[in-house]
Amino acid sequence: MRRLAIVFLLLGSALWAQQNTVTNVQKQDPSSERGQLAKNCPFKHTLGCLEVLFTGQPLHVSVGSIAPQDGFGAGLAYVGHKDTENWSTSWSGDAIASSNASWRAGGFLTFVDTRLKAATPVFGTQSAIENDLPVYVEQPVFRLYEQSISLNKVTFFGEGPYSAVTGRSYFGMTEHIIGGSLVRPIYERLNMGVYAEVNARVISIRPSPGQSSPSIKQIYTPTTAPGLDHQPVFIQLGAGIRMRPSTPKGLFHFDYDFAYRPFIDTAGSGFSFQRLTADAYQEISLYHTNMLVARDTNDPNNCLIDSKANPPHCAAVGGRSLAGHLGLRASTNLSVQPGGNVAPFYFQPTLGGSDLNGSPTLSSYQDYRFRAPDTLLVQESFEQSMGRFPVGFDFQADQGKVALDGGDLNGNPWIHSYAVGLTLRAGGFPQVYLLFAFGGKEGTHTMGIVNTSLLGSAVRPSLF
Numbered sequence: 001m002r003r004l005a006i007v008f009l010l011l012g013s014a015l016w017a018q019q020n021t022v023t024n025v026q027k028q029d030p031s032s033e034r035g036q037l038a039k040n041c042p043f044k045h046t047l048g049c050l051e052v053l054f055t056g057q058p059l060h061v062s063v064g065s066i067a068p069q070d071g072f073g074a075g076l077a078y079v080g081h082k083d084t085e086n087w088s089t090s091w092s093g094d095a096i097a098s099s100n101a102s103w104r105a106g107g108f109l110t111f112v113d114t115r116l117k118a119a120t121p122v123f124g125t126q127s128a129i130e131n132d133l134p135v136y137v138e139q140p141v142f143r144l145y146e147q148s149i150s151l152n153k154v155t156f157f158g159e160g161p162y163s164a165v166t167g168r169s170y171f172g173m174t175e176h177i178i179g180g181s182l183v184r185p186i187y188e189r190l191n192m193g194v195y196a197e198v199n200a201r202v203i204s205i206r207p208s209p210g211q212s213s214p215s216i217k218q219i220y221t222p223t224t225a226p227g228l229d230h231q232p233v234f235i236q237l238g239a240g241i242r243m244r245p246s247t248p249k250g251l252f253h254f255d256y257d258f259a260y261r262p263f264i265d266t267a268g269s270g271f272s273f274q275r276l277t278a279d280a281y282q283e284i285s286l287y288h289t290n291m292l293v294a295r296d297t298n299d300p301n302n303c304l305i306d307s308k309a310n311p312p313h314c315a316a317v318g319g320r321s322l323a324g325h326l327g328l329r330a331s332t333n334l335s336v337q338p339g340g341n342v343a344p345f346y347f348q349p350t351l352g353g354s355d356l357n358g359s360p361t362l363s364s365y366q367d368y369r370f371r372a373p374d375t376l377l378v379q380e381s382f383e384q385s386m387g388r389f390p391v392g393f394d395f396q397a398d399q400g401k402v403a404l405d406g407g408d409l410n411g412n413p414w415i416h417s418y419a420v421g422l423t424l425r426a427g428g429f430p431q432v433y434l435l436f437a438f439g440g441k442e443g444t445h446t447m448g449i450v451n452t453s454l455l456g457s458a459v460r461p462s463l464f
Contacts, residue, residue, distance in 0.1 A: 033057060055303055055314045055428040055454060057081075062094045062301065064430055064452040067463075068354040068367035069153040071098035072450060077301040081312070088112040092301040104452075106147035106460070108299035113140040138185040138193045138244075141296045147461050150174045153208055154356075155368045156216050158224065159345065160404045161412045163370065165442060170208035171216040173346060177201055177461045179236075183296050190245045197238040199461065201263075203231045203346060227344025232267035234347075240277075244293060253291035255281040263347060273343040273373070279331040286324035286384070292425075294458050303428035303456035314428025315456055323392075324384040334406045335373035343373040347464045351375055351400045351415070353445060356463040358452055362398045363437035364417040364445050372402035376409050383423060390426035394433070395419070416440065419447075428454045 033056045040048035053061050062077035075096030082089050089112075095105035152172045157163040179199030186192055205228065207215040222229045240259030246252065257279045265271040283291055298304060303314035333349045351361045352369025361377055362369070377400040385392040396419040403409045421435035433449040452460055 033059065050429075051314075051427060054430075057302075057304075057312055060301075062096050063450060064096065065354075065358050065448075065450045066096065066098050066102050066104055066149070066452075067151050067154070067356055067358065069155060070102035070151045071100050072448075073098040073102070073104065079302050081302075081304070083114070086113065086115050088114050088297070090299065090302055090304075092299050094301050100152050102150055102152050104147070104149040106145065106300075108301070109144040110297070110299050110302075110458075111142040112297045113142075138183065138191060139297060140185070141183045142180070143182070143296075143299070143458075144180045145299075145461060146176070146178045148174070148176045149463065153211065155213075155366065156220070156225065156345065156371065157366075157369060158220070158371075159348070160372050161370060161402050161415075165366070167219070168213040168366075169216040169219055170211040170213055172206040172208045173203060174206075175201065175203045175463060177463075179461065181238075190243045192241065192243045192245075194241050195239070197236075197261075199236040199238075201234040201236055203234075205231055205346060225345045226342040227271055227346060230267075230269055231344070231346070232265050232269045232271060234271075235264040235266060237262050237264070244291075246291070250285055250288040250290060253283040253285060255279075255283075255291070255293065263343075265341075270341050271344045272338070272341045273347075274336040274338070276334045276336070277332070279329070281327060281329040283328075284326040286326070287322050289323050291325075292455070294453070295456055296458050298454075298457040300453040300457050300460045303454040305456065314454065316427060322385060325382070327379075327381040327383075329377075329379040329381075331375075331377050332409075333373075333375045336406075337373070345371065348373050349375050349464060351377060351402060353447065354449060357460075358449055360396070360419070360433070360435065360437075360447065360449065362400050362415055362417040362440065363396065363419040363435055363447060364440035365415075365442055366445065369442075370400070370402045370415065372404055374403040374406045374409055376401050385425075390424060392423045392425065394421050394423045394435070396435075421447075425455060428456055430454055 033052060036052045036056060040052055042049060057079045059076065059078055062075045064073060066073040073096035075094065077092060077094035079092040091109045093107040097103040154171055154173055156169050156171055158167045177199055179197060181195060181197035183193050183195040186194055207217060209215050216225060217228065220228060238259055238261040240257060242257040244255050259277045262274045263272060304312050305315055335343050337343055348371050349355065350368040350371045352365035353363060353367030354360050380397045382395045383392050398417045399414050401409060401412045401414050403412050416439055417437055418439040419435045419437035421433060424432040431451040435447045437445045437447065
């Protein structure tokens, strides 16, 4: 946490001091990464050097929070792309490791259908400005990927809303995800698209000795932690629909996602289940700016906004204008477990601190504090940038509940938490959070999170 705060301050200061300078320098950069490094590094243009090191192509430094409790990881990523008349193809691979020997590695291949229908003249737009136009119009995207992760320290407190802090235990896990997905737009006016995915998930659970609490098998059994003694190979399917409309002038933005995902136990061990998810986010832009969304046309290591540019580049750091928003999110996970099957504990969503994907929820509680097949979460947020300085102020309020059965969500108690802190968003760099969380019944929690993907890139496959 201390190291992350130092990096946050140093990087923020460099971004502030050199925004205008680097914006001009970018226009004169040579096309090769080696040429950009020679022009900007090591101390000629600090921000330009950082951009090449952390977002450059084909090779750049890869950083991010691997998972809560498992530290901040660093490594390398390789990115390549090729454009033809009808298709844009990109590929990347990355590998990072943390100080506790946890690691993540993966490879991604993305095909984007770049065929565009002819433009249709529209009258009455003479006074339109840039922010009146959608920031991202979806194209058909096909992706193949493999991601492996090994975590040496994950906490388990038991299942359900009434688990206790005294029940804390630790386990290690390794998960391999091999799969593919497609996204296809169906209604442009609402920026609506459908998507589908097929994943093979191979997971193994192991003890985590030497921690401040017992290893999981010392205090839990396969009855109290389903799946503890056996982890079969799963085939996980998925289909969903999402909408990302905005109102004229960019005042209101919406991001709605509804999906159905069956997890099929290929060994017939009684762990097959189905998951329904709904995630609805509404945002009021205080300065009528576009909402930041993940770009499916990229992968987690690629934040390009135009692959045909010379040199290829991510969003510019310089010229940042005042930005701020009010957000409201409501999301739920509902599990269906047919025929006496149970959802294994390692695939159950969690609330508290951050989850396996690094998303903060009920942040004042310990990471993974509440685990159950069914969850409900409501989040209110406010973020305000500090003018041209890329650091922003962030406030979050969370209310959540979990249940072992979906029918119990109505009666189970709400859990509350609040968080204040700073965010760092600049160009294609990963988003950084420094948060102090409070308001829960189990104390406070200070968190430092570095997003696992570059800004403007696609998200990684979910670990649960």
